[in-house]
Amino acid sequence: MTEPRRSHWRQTLFFKLSLRLAAVAGLFMMIQVALVVWMYVGSPAELDQLLISAEANRIANAIAARPPGPVPALSNDLLPPVAPRTRRAFVVHDRGGRVIAQHDDRGLAADGAAPASFLVVNTQRETWGDHFLLTGTRRVTIAGKQLWITMAIAGTGFRPFVPIIFNEIRFHVLLPIVLLSILFLLLNFSIVRSTLKPLNTAIAAIDRIDPAAISTRITAPLKSWEVEALIGAVNRLLTRVERLILTLRDFVGNAAHELRTPLAIMMLGIGKLPHDDNRTRLLHDVQGMKRLVDQMLDMAQANALVIEAGAQADLTRIAADVVADLMPLAIARGRTIVFVDEGAEVIHGHAEAIGRALRNVIENGLAHTPPGTAVEVTCGPGRRYAVRDHGPGIPESQRANVVKRFQRLDRRNNDGAGLGLAITLTVMEDHGGRLDIADSPGGGALVCLIFL
Amino acid sequence: MRLLLAEDNARVAALIAEGLGDEGFALDWFGTLGDARHALETIRYDLVLLDLGMPDGDGVAFVRAVRRSQNVTPILVITARSGLDDRVTGLDAGADDYLIKPFEIPELAARCRALLRRPGGCLGTILTVANLEFSSAEHEARVAGHPVRLSPRELALLEYLMRRVGRVVAKASLEEAVYSLASEVTPNALEAVVSRLRRKLADSGAAVTVHTAYGIGYMLSPAAGSAYEPA
Numbered sequence: 001m002t003e004p005r006r007s008h009w010r011q012t013l014f015f016k017l018s019l020r021l022a023a024v025a026g027l028f029m030m031i032q033v034a035l036v037v038w039m040y041v042g043s044p045a046e047l048d049q050l051l052i053s054a055e056a057n058r059i060a061n062a063i064a065a066r067p068p069g070p071v072p073a074l075s076n077d078l079l080p081p082v083a084p085r086t087r088r089a090f091v092v093h094d095r096g097g098r099v100i101a102q103h104d105d106r107g108l109a110a111d112g113a114a115p116a117s118f119l120v121v122n123t124q125r126e127t128w129g130d131h132f133l134l135t136g137t138r139r140v141t142i143a144g145k146q147l148w149i150t151m152a153i154a155g156t157g158f159r160p161f162v163p164i165i166f167n168e169i170r171f172h173v174l175l176p177i178v179l180l181s182i183l184f185l186l187l188n189f190s191i192v193r194s195t196l197k198p199l200n201t202a203i204a205a206i207d208r209i210d211p212a213a214i215s216t217r218i219t220a221p222l223k224s225w226e227v228e229a230l231i232g233a234v235n236r237l238l239t240r241v242e243r244l245i246l247t248l249r250d251f252v253g254n255a256a257h258e259l260r261t262p263l264a265i266m267m268l269g270i271g272k273l274p275h276d277d278n279r280t281r282l283l284h285d286v287q288g289m290k291r292l293v294d295q296m297l298d299m300a301q302a303n304a305l306v307i308e309a310g311a312q313a314d315l316t317r318i319a320a321d322v323v324a325d326l327m328p329l330a331i332a333r334g335r336t337i338v339f340v341d342e343g344a345e346v347i348h349g350h351a352e353a354i355g356r357a358l359r360n361v362i363e364n365g366l367a368h369t370p371p372g373t374a375v376e377v378t379c380g381p382g383r384r385y386a387v388r389d390h391g392p393g394i395p396e397s398q399r400a401n402v403v404k405r406f407q408r409l410d411r412r413n414n415d416g417a418g419l420g421l422a423i424t425l426t427v428m429e430d431h432g433g434r435l436d437i438a439d440s441p442g443g444g445a446l447v448c449l450i451f452l
Numbered sequence: 453m454r455l456l457l458a459e460d461n462a463r464v465a466a467l468i469a470e471g472l473g474d475e476g477f478a479l480d481w482f483g484t485l486g487d488a489r490h491a492l493e494t495i496r497y498d499l500v501l502l503d504l505g506m507p508d509g510d511g512v513a514f515v516r517a518v519r520r521s522q523n524v525t526p527i528l529v530i531t532a533r534s535g536l537d538d539r540v541t542g543l544d545a546g547a548d549d550y551l552i553k554p555f556e557i558p559e560l561a562a563r564c565r566a567l568l569r570r571p572g573g574c575l576g577t578i579l580t581v582a583n584l585e586f587s588s589a590e591h592e593a594r595v596a597g598h599p600v601r602l603s604p605r606e607l608a609l610l611e612y613l614m615r616r617v618g619r620v621v622a623k624a625s626l627e628e629a630v631y632s633l634a635s636e637v638t639p640n641a642l643e644a645v646v647s648r649l650r651r652k653l654a655d656s657g658a659a660v661t662v663h664t665a666y667g668i669g670y671m672l673s674p675a676a677g678s679a680y681e682p683a
Contacts, residue, residue: 260532261461264554268467271557283556290554294534301536320668324620327665331673339667352536 013199017192018185025181032173040165047161048134049123054082054164056138056149059090063101064142081105083153083160090151100147110152111135130156198227206234214242253300256293263290295419298356299405302426305353313351315344315451319379322359326366334371337362344380347451349431357427358385360420361447365389368445383433383451390444399437424449453568454495455479458488458511459503459530464553468501468530471557477564485509492518497525499567501560504531504542512545519546526567530560559618566615579614582659582674586614595656605630606649613662613672622669646670 009015040047081088089110092101097114104110123136134153139146153160198220205218217235220228267286273279323339330337358377365375368391378386394402403425406418425435433451440446455477459465465481472479480495482488485506492500500518504511515527526548531538539550548567551560565579579586585594586607593600593610602610612629613621623642630645631637650662663671 257532257534260553261464264532265461265463265467267554267556268464268471271471272467286554297534305536320622324622324665324668327620327663327668327671328618328673331663331671334676336663337665339665341667350536352540356536 014192014196017196018188021188021192022181022185025177025184029173029177029181032177033169036169036173037165040161040168041158044161045123045125047164048125049136050164050168051083051153051161052123052134052136052151053138054167055088055090055151055153056136056140058082059092059101059149059151060140060142060147063092063147081153082163083155084163086153086155086160088151088153090149093148093150095146108152108154110150114148132156198224199230202227202231202234205231209238214238214245249300249303252296256296256300259289259293263293295360295423298360298423299419299426302353302356302423302430305350305427305430307348307350307353307430311348311350312346313349313354314346315354315383315385316341316379318351318355319344319358319377319385322355322362323377326359326362329363330366330375333366335366335369336374337366338374338376340376340378342378342380343382344385345383347383347431349451350427353427353430357424357449358387360424361385361387361449364420364447365391365445368392385449387447387449388440388444390442393439393443393445394437402437403435421447453477453498455499455501455564456488456491456495456497457481457501458483458485458506458514459501460484460505460507461503464503468557468560472561472564475557475561475564477561483507485511485514489514489517492523492525499564500525500527501564502527502529502547504529504533504538512541515542515545515547528563528567530555562617562619565617566619579611579617581614581617581672584614584653584658584660586611595653595658598656600652600656600658602649602652605645606652609645609649610672613670616672618671618673620663620665620669620671624669626669 087105087108089104089108090102091099091110093114094100099114102110121137121139123134126133126135132155135151137148137150139148141147202218202220209216209218217238218231220231263286267283267290270279270282270286273282320339320341323337327337362375362377365387366389369375369389370391373390376386376388378388403421405422421435428435428449428451431451433449436448436450438446438448453476455472457465457468457479459468459481460483462483465483469479469481479501480491480497482491485508488500488502491497502511502514506514511529511531515529518525518527527546528549528551529542529547530551530553531542532553534552542550549563551563579588583596585597586592587594588611591607593602593607608630609626612626627637627642630642646662646664653660653662659675660672661675663673665671
């Protein structure tokens with residue numbers, strides 16, 4: 001059986017579900033980002049504060065990184081502004097109101113006076129036309145000392161705020177959502193897998209259905225509406241397939257059955273013809289057709305065999321009846337059948353079916369044993385039959401084939417359909433028995449029917 | 453010999469009637485079970501040939517009904533049905549023999565003869581196999597018209613085998629037919645009777661053979677090469 005599930009992992013429900021959930025997470029993230037951008041664009045005051053704070057933080061970091069000592073002015077290239085295309089000036093005061101750093105930028109200077117109150121943390125905006133001027137004070141703590149940074153930022157348009165928004169998004173949206181998404185996908189992995197587990201169990205159960213046991217139905221392994229629905233659908237399909245197979249079997253049986261009346265007419269009609277070679281040949285042909293019909297019916301019946309509880313089959317009696325039945329045929333063909341009773345048992349089984357199984361083996365033997373020889377039928381000891389002929393035997397390589405349907409060793413021989421041993425095998429399997437083919441010690445085939 | 457044939461297929465019925473007519477049987481054909489039942493109630497038949505699949509009912513039920521009405525006329529079922537349990541069902545219902553279509557007239561005729569045993573006192577039957585004749589009325593065997601001297605046991609054996617010509621008869625049935633219940637049957641007694649019968653038949657030129665079915669019984673059939681050999 002092929003396992004397409006494994007080779008195409010992209011086609012798995014598991015993969016698709018995970019992918020879709022990931023896509024939903026991604027979409028969610030984008031919506032969140034858009035929402036944040038919209039929010040900030042709608043409130044410039046907040047952006048102003050953020051820009052001042054960001055600038056203050058950068059300045060503070062630069063001061064902290066500076067080696068301790070006298071206060072040199074901070075050079076321009078050391079401190080480019082956060083926002084592009086802006087000018088920015090600042091003054092840093094300590095608690096005592098001393099200026100510890102100052103920076104002017106192309107004519108823009110921050111208010112050199114120390115903040116009126118060191119508690120003040122403020123942001124102001126002035127706008128004229130496209131231009132804006134932001135001023136603000138921030139309190140920072142560097143190496144245990146509190147410092148006040150007062151700054152002015154001049155620029156135009158919205159562009160200077162883009163990095164701020166980007167930073168905001170990076171720290172407050174992307175990071176949490178990426179972490180959440182990873183967690184989400186991991187959970188999803190196990191949730192999806194455990195949710196799909198009943199489905200996998202159902203697949204295994206469907207795979208285990210024996211094609212020969214057409215009445216088999218499967219049951220839901222775990223409670224899950226979808227899996228139960230799937231199993232229900234599979235079971236309904238099985239019912240339809242079973243009905244189809246039974247119809248087909250019935251059809252074969254009915255067709256064979258319906259053929260018997262026209263065959264009877266033909267046989268009786270041929271019987272009226274004057275005795276000559278033509279009549280003999282025609283009669284032989286009709287008998288071949290009769291055998292074919294018989295075998296098709298036997299096969300259909302063997303396939304549908306039901307052994308009732310308590311059904312008894314006396315192996316000795318069955319064999320004696322079959323041999324007695326076939327003796328006239330054997331004698332007419334110049335052969336004979338020798339019956340040897342070695343004490344067979346009465347078993348649980350369908351006597352008529354077992355009789356037909358044995359009959360096919362003996363007929364096979366009669367077809368292959370040379371004129372003047374006998375087919376020896378031994379019943380017992382115990383639960384077995386042995387049928388031996390004196391023909392060429394069945395080559396070892398052909399033994400598996402001769403029990404297949406419509407298989408004949410000699411295709412030129414058109415006696416029967418080649419169903420004989422297939423019928424026997426089916427009946428033996430119905431009884432939990434087996435059919436063994438071997439060479440008999442003195443040459444010829446030895447076919448054993450062994451019941452469990 | 454008057455036979456009733458219940459068969460819905462006119463062509464089959466005509467061929468059977470013609471074939472059995474050639475074998476010396478008179479046959480009345482009915483196409484429905486209703487007609488057949490009516491005929492059986494008014495006329496005494498020696499044998500009923502019944503097709504199970506009739507248009508107006510089930511043949512097995514017909515057999516049961518006939519038997520329930522105390523009618524003991526032998527019934528030979530002729531059918532296309534060969535289900536695993538059909539034969540047993542038919543015989544259990546009260547049929548005397550079961551023949552599956554298609555068949556040849558000689559086989560049907562042989563089965564009819566085997567069923568046409570008549571109680572003693574009635575007009576006897578003449579059984580014929582090749583050039584051998586057995587008259588149950590006179591209790592005599594003739595080869596080509598000449599009587600053959602046979603002991604009562606040999607005659608009983610011959611009659612039994614001739615009634616089942618072409619079929620193997622189990623030893624136990626033959627012993628029952630040849631020996632009364634009271635008498636002791638030694639294991640080889642039957643073989644001895646068979647061997648004496650064979651010798652006498654051969655001596656008188658009968659074109660029949662008594663075959664031994666080893667381990668089972670005996671079978672009488674026309675000798676190979678005789679004009680009566682079945683195809």
